[in-house]
Amino acid sequence: MLEISQRGQAMPVSPFRKLAPYAEAAKAQGKTVYHLNIGQPDIQTPPQLLEAVQRAHIGVLGYSHGAGTESYRRKLAAYYQRTGIPAQFEDVMVTTAGSEAILFAFLTCLNPGDELIVAEPFYGTYTAFAIAAGVKIVTVTAHIEDGFALPPLADFEAVISPRTKAILLCSPSNPTGYVYRRDELEALLGLCQKHDLYLLSDEAYREYCYDGATATSALSLPGSEQHVVVMDTISKRYSACGARIGALVTRNQQVWTAAFRFAQMRISPPGLGMLLGEAAAELPPSYFDETRAEYQARRDLTVRHLRAMPGVSCPVPGGAFYVIARLPVDDAQLFGQWLLEEFSHENQTLMLSPANGFYQTPGLGQQEVRLAYVLNQRDLEAAMVCLAEALKVYPGRVELAEVQLSEAHAS
Amino acid sequence: MLEISQRGQAMPVSPFRKLAPYAEAAKAQGKTVYHLNIGQPDIQTPPQLLEAVQRAHIGVLGYSHGAGTESYRRKLAAYYQRTGIPAQFEDVMVTTAGSEAILFAFLTCLNPGDELIVAEPFYGTYTAFAIAAGVKIVTVTAHIEDGFALPPLADFEAVISPRTKAILLCSPSNPTGYVYRRDELEALLGLCQKHDLYLLSDEAYREYCYDGATATSALSLPGSEQHVVVMDTISKRYSACGARIGALVTRNQQVWTAAFRFAQMRISPPGLGMLLGEAAAELPPSYFDETRAEYQARRDLTVRHLRAMPGVSCPVPGGAFYVIARLPVDDAQLFGQWLLEEFSHENQTLMLSPANGFYQTPGLGQQEVRLAYVLNQRDLEAAMVCLAEALKVYPGRVELAEVQLSEAHAS
Numbered sequence: 001m002l003e004i005s006q007r008g009q010a011m012p013v014s015p016f017r018k019l020a021p022y023a024e025a026a027k028a029q030g031k032t033v034y035h036l037n038i039g040q041p042d043i044q045t046p047p048q049l050l051e052a053v054q055r056a057h058i059g060v061l062g063y064s065h066g067a068g069t070e071s072y073r074r075k076l077a078a079y080y081q082r083t084g085i086p087a088q089f090e091d092v093m094v095t096t097a098g099s100e101a102i103l104f105a106f107l108t109c110l111n112p113g114d115e116l117i118v119a120e121p122f123y124g125t126y127t128a129f130a131i132a133a134g135v136k137i138v139t140v141t142a143h144i145e146d147g148f149a150l151p152p153l154a155d156f157e158a159v160i161s162p163r164t165k166a167i168l169l170c171s172p173s174n175p176t177g178y179v180y181r182r183d184e185l186e187a188l189l190g191l192c193q194k195h196d197l198y199l200l201s202d203e204a205y206r207e208y209c210y211d212g213a214t215a216t217s218a219l220s221l222p223g224s225e226q227h228v229v230v231m232d233t234i235s236k237r238y239s240a241c242g243a244r245i246g247a248l249v250t251r252n253q254q255v256w257t258a259a260f261r262f263a264q265m266r267i268s269p270p271g272l273g274m275l276l277g278e279a280a281a282e283l284p285p286s287y288f289d290e291t292r293a294e295y296q297a298r299r300d301l302t303v304r305h306l307r308a309m310p311g312v313s314c315p316v317p318g319g320a321f322y323v324i325a326r327l328p329v330d331d332a333q334l335f336g337q338w339l340l341e342e343f344s345h346e347n348q349t350l351m352l353s354p355a356n357g358f359y360q361t362p363g364l365g366q367q368e369v370r371l372a373y374v375l376n377q378r379d380l381e382a383a384m385v386c387l388a389e390a391l392k393v394y395p396g397r398v399e400l401a402e403v404q405l406s407e408a409h410a411s
Numbered sequence: 412m413l414e415i416s417q418r419g420q421a422m423p424v425s426p427f428r429k430l431a432p433y434a435e436a437a438k439a440q441g442k443t444v445y446h447l448n449i450g451q452p453d454i455q456t457p458p459q460l461l462e463a464v465q466r467a468h469i470g471v472l473g474y475s476h477g478a479g480t481e482s483y484r485r486k487l488a489a490y491y492q493r494t495g496i497p498a499q500f501e502d503v504m505v506t507t508a509g510s511e512a513i514l515f516a517f518l519t520c521l522n523p524g525d526e527l528i529v530a531e532p533f534y535g536t537y538t539a540f541a542i543a544a545g546v547k548i549v550t551v552t553a554h555i556e557d558g559f560a561l562p563p564l565a566d567f568e569a570v571i572s573p574r575t576k577a578i579l580l581c582s583p584s585n586p587t588g589y590v591y592r593r594d595e596l597e598a599l600l601g602l603c604q605k606h607d608l609y610l611l612s613d614e615a616y617r618e619y620c621y622d623g624a625t626a627t628s629a630l631s632l633p634g635s636e637q638h639v640v641v642m643d644t645i646s647k648r649y650s651a652c653g654a655r656i657g658a659l660v661t662r663n664q665q666v667w668t669a670a671f672r673f674a675q676m677r678i679s680p681p682g683l684g685m686l687l688g689e690a691a692a693e694l695p696p697s698y699f700d701e702t703r704a705e706y707q708a709r710r711d712l713t714v715r716h717l718r719a720m721p722g723v724s725c726p727v728p729g730g731a732f733y734v735i736a737r738l739p740v741d742d743a744q745l746f747g748q749w750l751l752e753e754f755s756h757e758n759q760t761l762m763l764s765p766a767n768g769f770y771q772t773p774g775l776g777q778q779e780v781r782l783a784y785v786l787n788q789r790d791l792e793a794a795m796v797c798l799a800e801a802l803k804v805y806p807g808r809v810e811l812a813e814v815q816l817s818e819a820h821a822s
Contacts, residue, residue, distance in 0.1 A: 002607055002637055008519040008669035017675065038474075045472045053683060054465040061456045061653040061687075063449075096507050096655065099677035107543055108419040112523060128676035132518055134545060196413055226413055242472040242682025244507065258419035264428065265539035266510035271653025272464060272683035276472075 010131050014124060014357075018333070022340035023351045033340065034350040034383035036371040039174060039321065041239040043291055043374075049238060052279030053272055064268040067260060068094025068247075072274045075281035076247060082285065083206070085217045085230075087249050093259060094269045094277070098204050098233030098246040102126065105229045105248060106133035108259045109198045114165040116200075119151055121324065121358035121365060123174045123202070138164070139360045144326055144368065145403055147315035148176035150184040156191055166198035167191065172205040172215055175358045175370040176324050177299075177317020179209050182216045189218065192227045198255075199227045205320035207237050207288045210296040213318055225251040229259075236321075237288075238280045243273035295321050298373040298380055305384035306371075309391055313403035321373050324355055326403055330396035332356065332369045338394060345389040348382060367400060421542050425535060425768075429744070433751035434762045444751065445761040445794035447782040450585060450732065452650040454702055454785075460649060463690035464683055475679040478671060479505025479658075483685045486692035487658060493696065494617070496628045496641075498660050504670060505680045505688070509615050509644030509657040513537065516640045516659060517544040519670045520609045525576040527611075530562055532735065532769035532776060534585045534613070549575070550771045555737055555779065556814055558726035559587035561595040567602055577609035578602065583616040583626055586769045586781040587735050588710075588728020590620050593627045600629065603638045609666075610638045616731035618648050618699045621707040624729055636662040640670075647732075649691045650702075654684035706732050709784040709791055716795035717782075720802055724814035732784050735766055737814055741807035743767065743780045749805060756800040759793060778811060 023033050067073060073092045080087040095101040102125075110116060112134030118126060120139040130137045140155040142148040156167065167188060171180040180188075192199045201218035209215050218228045233246035250256050263269075299316075302323055306314045311328030329335040333354035343349050355368035373380055391397065434444050478484060484503045491498040506512040513536075521527060523545030529537060531550040541548045551566040553559040567578065578599060582591035591599075603610045612629035620626050629639045644657035661667050674680075710727075713734055717725045722739030740746040744765035754760050766779035784791055802808065 002609065002663070002665075004665055004669045005519055005522045005525075007522070008672065011669065011672035011676070013672070014675050040471075040473050042471060044470050050469050050472070058461050059455050060451075060453060061461070061651050062451050063652045096681070097677065103677075108416055111416045111418070112545060114416075125676055125678075128672070132673060132676060134523060198413065240472050241474045242679065244679070244681040252413070254413075254415055258415045258422065261419065261422035261424070261539070262543060264425050265422070265536055265543065266508065266514075267536075268653065268655070270507070270655040270681040270684055272687070273681055276683070 007131050007134070012124065012127055018354065018357065019336050019340060019351055022337050026340040026349060030347065031344050032348040034348065034375060034379055034386065036373070036375070036383055037351045037353045039236065039372045039374060040241055041236060041321070041374050042376060043239045043294065045239045046280070046283060046287065049240060049276045049279045053275045056275050061271055064271055064274065066264040066268055067092070068269050069274050072278045072281070075278050079281045080249065083217070085219050087219060087251070091249055091251050091256065093248045093256065093263055094274060095246040095248050095263070096266070096269050097235060097244040098202070098231055101231035101233070101246045101248040102129050102202070103133065104259045104262045105200050105231055106130065106135050107262055108255055109200065109229065110135045110165045113163060115161060115163045117156060117159060117164060117167045119169070120360050121148070121175050121355055123170055124357045126168065127360070136163070137360060141361060141364065142176070144313070144315060144324060145405060147405065148173065148178040148324065150180060150188070153187055153191055160195055164195065164197060166200050168200040168202065169218070170202035172209055172319025174205065174320055175322050175355065177320045177322045179213060179215055179318040185216055185218055185221060189221050189224055189227060193223060197227070198229060199224070200229050200231060202231045204233045204236050208292055208295055208321060209319040210292070210299060211318065215319060219249060219251065227252070229255055234277050234280050238283070240276060240280065243276050244270050245273040245277040295373070298377060299323065301377055301380055302371060302373045302384065305388065309388050311400055312391070313405065315405055323371050323373070324368050325371060326367050326400065327369060327391065328397055328400050329367060329394060330398050331366055334396060335394060336369065338396070339390055343390050345386045348386050350383045350386050418542050423535065423538055429765065429768065430747050430751060430762055433748050437751040437760060441758065442755050443759040445759065445786060445790055445797065447784070447786070447794055448762045448764045450647065450783045450785060451652055452647060452732070452785050453787060454650045454705065456650045457691070457694060457698065460651060460687045460690045464686045467686050472682055475682055475685065477674040477679055478503070479680050480685050483689045483692070486689050490692045491660065494628070496630050498630060498662070502660050502662050502667065504659045504667065504674055505685060506657040506659050506674070507677070507680050508646060508655040509613065509642055512642035512644070512657045512659040513540050513613070514544065515670045515673045516611050516642055517541065517546050518673055519666055520611065520640065521546045521576045524574060526572060526574045528567060528570060528575060528578045530580070531771050532559070532586050532766055534581055535768045537579065538771070547574070548771060552772060552775065553587065555724070555726065555735065556816060558816065559584065559589040559735065561591060561598070564598055564602055571606055575606065575608060577611050579611040579613065580629070581613035583620055583730025585616065585731055586733050586766065588731045588733050590624060590626055590729040596627055596629055596632060600632050600635055600638060604634060608638070609640060610635070611640050611642060613642045615644045615647050619703055619706055619732060620730040621703070621710060622729065626730060630660060630662065640666055645688050645691050649694070651687060651691065654687050655681050656684040656688040706784070709788060710734065712788055712791055713782060713784045713795065716799065720799050722811060723802070724816065726816055734782050734784070735779050736782060737778050737811065738780060738802065739808055739811050740778060740805060741809050742777055745807060746805060747780065749807070750801055754801050756797045759797050761794045761797050
């Protein structure tokens with residue numbers, strides 16, 4: 001009997017795609033479906049990025065260096081330095097999107113069977129990469145009551161084992177929007193120093209912090225040189241998800257060299273995407289001001305609506321473009337399915353991501369959903385009205401004890 | 412102590428890159444170095460492919476479907492059908508170059524510790540993917556005397572174990588240029604049927620067969636449906652290595668579905684490259700005639716020169732753009748290094764790939780090199796003159812028993 005590998009069987013379906021068949025059916029019925037389920041920015045890719053590709057004179061579209069073209073790596077290093085991240089040209093490896101940076105980091109830093117600690121809820125796709133790399137994810141739990149702040153260090157220490165090789169963080173966080181404070185990052189780095197662990201830092205949403213805050217890069221911390229591997233991408237930063245351009249950045253030369261062997265395995269990153277990335281790296285910092293203001297307005301709109309819905313609670317996310325909300329429903333996944341199958345308001349409904357897919361511990365997040373505010377404000381408003389109407393009539397509505405948000409942590 | 416993973420330490424340096432530092436040093440000395448070491452076509456990327464990207468109106472460069480855009484998948488399926496490969500739209504998954512198709516095939520079809528049989532010499536990068544996926548490559552040996560034809564089936568049967576899950580073939584072959592005959596493919600498929608094995612078929616060089624021959628796709632064989640996974644790429648076919656666009660094609664729906672979960676892990680393939688690939692899939696079959704004729708002329712030139720050098724023997728490769736030659740030298744790697752460090756002829760020299768990197772069995776291929784004929788004919792001629800001159804004066808020259816080429820197999 002021909003069989004699929006165990007890892008092939010174990011690979012999960014993306015949490016933001018579980019409800020996709022129901023969304024397709026709803027659209028087939030003629031309903032408008034607002035997609036709050038996936039972090040695909042709707043904001044236009046800056047035209048000068050595409051123009052850079054379109055202007056290029058290419059005779060032979062050949063392989064590049066395995067770490068990317070020198071010109072792009074130099075411009076990316078300059079961007080990092082402008083952003084306060086002390087990365088040199090030699091520290092930068094261009095990858096096929098952030099995805100490949102995650103894969104290379106896992107393959108390079110962990111053996112099969114080794115353990116990686118992640119605070120849940122976390123980006124569900126880490127689980128898929130962990131399965132592909134044979135790595136075991138061990139979780140500590142962040143709580144909505146704390147705005148998903150860093151769990152106590154004692155929780156991390158409690159799960160460190162001889163197989164633990166790394167801690168992974170994502171800040172600003174997908175899916176919570178929480179932005180780790182500098183002292184939280186220092187505490188995590190201290191833990192990594194104490195226990196000889198790598199600190200894998202997913203900084204995809206670096207530029208999107210609100211209320212005047214900025215994200216601290218783990219790589220900018222003193223003493224981070226040997227420990228930190230940054231996994232980066234231009235996807236969210238410049239609304240360029242389809243370019244598939246990311247980067248692995250580390251000052252640990254051993255890690256860089258080993259990761260580079262994995263990079264050589266696939267020869268080179270996408271060439272046309274690198275042309276686009278190069279133009280992106282040259283955008284002035286002011287580019288982010290407008291986009292950030294738009295996302296902040298959407299976040300405010302989303303949170304205002306959510307908090308006005310009886311029984312709904314959510315922290316104010318400090319960054320990224322997600323919010324996790326707890327809803328007064330029996331089961332967020334059933335509710336999400338019901339929204340698409342049974343509900344409509346003025347022939348409109350919405351698709352959201354049930355948050356249980358972002359937790360590893362069974363049973364957590366049953367009443368929580370992740371909403372991505374990647375719609376223009378009019379559509380976002382309409383989606384929020386739908387959600388409010390839906391909660392009024394959902395047959396599985398339950399009364400929840402009110403969440404006491406600790407505002408010290410919540411924004 | 413922070414340590415690199417075992418697989419990170421085990422990752423090999425690409426055989427065609429081992430001599431790279433010596434080539435850089437030679438160029439720094441002002442020597443012209445002819446690169447016969449890497450299969451990077453010099454032939455221009457068809458301009459209409461780049462124009463398709465440059466003409467596209469893109470507002471948001473977003474994620475595509477995990478298996479690629481529907482329009483590209485449909486055009487690719489049409490190309491396969493024109494080529495005699497019975498692949499439907501549903502069987503096609505767009506990947507980030509052939510590399511990713513190899514990775515997904517390994518991850519999907521084999522468990523860590525499972526065995527994959529490959530005839531050596533083989534594309535060295537398979538080793539890297541096998542290490543990344545925790546798969547063990549077991550070899551049977553093809554011989555230069557037979558023109559690198561399929562080794563006897565008994566050799567395969569002798570190495571099949573309970574852990575064997577798949578046989579991998581590459582036809583037309585990198586690095587040998589050998590094109591498997593239909594009866595050889597049928598024999599391999601029969602073996603896979605008998606032992607419940609997958610047949611992983613790397614068909615990157617499909618369009619480049621010479622002397623009027625055509626390559627048979629493993630997927631076109633009756634009874635191949637459940638067994639065959641084709642790993643494909645547009646890199647060599649259209650001189651578009653930098654686009655990083657490939658495909659995994661299988662009619663086994665279980666395999667497709669499991670591989671698709673790995674595809675969803677990295678969300679989508681490169682968007683700009685898919686626009687280029689779409690235009691490529693629409694090129695008329697006549698596009699290949701001119702390119703094929705050019706490669707055939709180069710092959711003839713290369714083989715003619717090699718065979719005129721005393722003590723050198725090589726089969727006539729039937730496809731791809733490589734030839735493996737046995738040289739009268741003590742050690743091809745030392746010779747390759749000497750060519751770059753010590754030798755020049757009219758201030759020119761050449762870089763080649765020592766073939767030991769394409770064998771897994773220690774000691775094999777010590778006198779063999781792989782030459783990629785991806786230079787224009789004038790440069791190729793100059794490189795061949797350099798090689799002939801070098802062999803006259805190389806201090807490590809040895810006399811080899813003459814290779815008796817079995818011409819029945821050699822072309």
